[in-house]
Amino acid sequence: MEIRKVKFSDVEQITAIYNFYVENTQVTFEEECATPDEMHSRVEKVIQRDLPWLVLENEEGEVLGYAYASPWHNRSAYRFTVEATVYLMPEVQGQGYGTILYEALLA
Template identity: 55%
Template sequence: MESRVARSEPASTLIRAATRADATTIAAIYNHYVLETVVTFEEVAVGAEEMATRVDDVQARGLPWLVSACDGIVVGYAYAGPWKARSAYRHTVESTIYLAPERAGRGFGRPLYRALLHAVRACGTHAVIGGIALPNAASVALHEKAGFQAIGRFSEVGRKFDRWVDVGYWQLVL
């Protein structure tokens, strides 16, 4: 009889707060998605200094920006930013997660996302929103395994690589 072992992150994986020193690697991971996919609607590569500023801005708000490092190399990151600027939204965040393309599907996403959700809960967050450019089965699965529920879909709200892209939203009330 074949036994199945639950997949988990490699034993040498460390999830920690991002630092400015991680900005070059974070930018490299993100720029793959900027330049090669429609999962982000950003269309111009982001430099390391701009990424460091983004990390600083999120952390200055008291929100988490985490990295997953395997054998000392950053292989993914996740962060939470404000959902909207109006003060009544202050207890809701939008979550973001990206993995180095060669690490996707290898057990890094779930523990990183769990750590992010734990961190936002500790910040007093009430609700987390995840926006997903569609179709994206892997991201949908990640969110739903984390307990998010689909709440809506906007059709053709982004245009990238000469095609219209839908965006779905998932929500987790903590």
């Protein structure tokens, strides 16, 4: 397992992970699946703000999950406040990977 910074080549796998939650849960508050282009834009916005977007990949290079920090609100009072987010492939939930990603993100 490796935790590393996101690459734009990860966007397809990230989109698939995210869309599982859109289609099967209410946690995203989205009603439509994200497209790879939309996800690329989201990743780019985080990176441009010099905030972290990390991925956890297995030995085969498959993205198992990801974590990122994004601005909480655009108002000046919140300029130092971020929201932390983690998403995992459903089949690796409950194995401690979310904790590992949060720890890396907070570091």
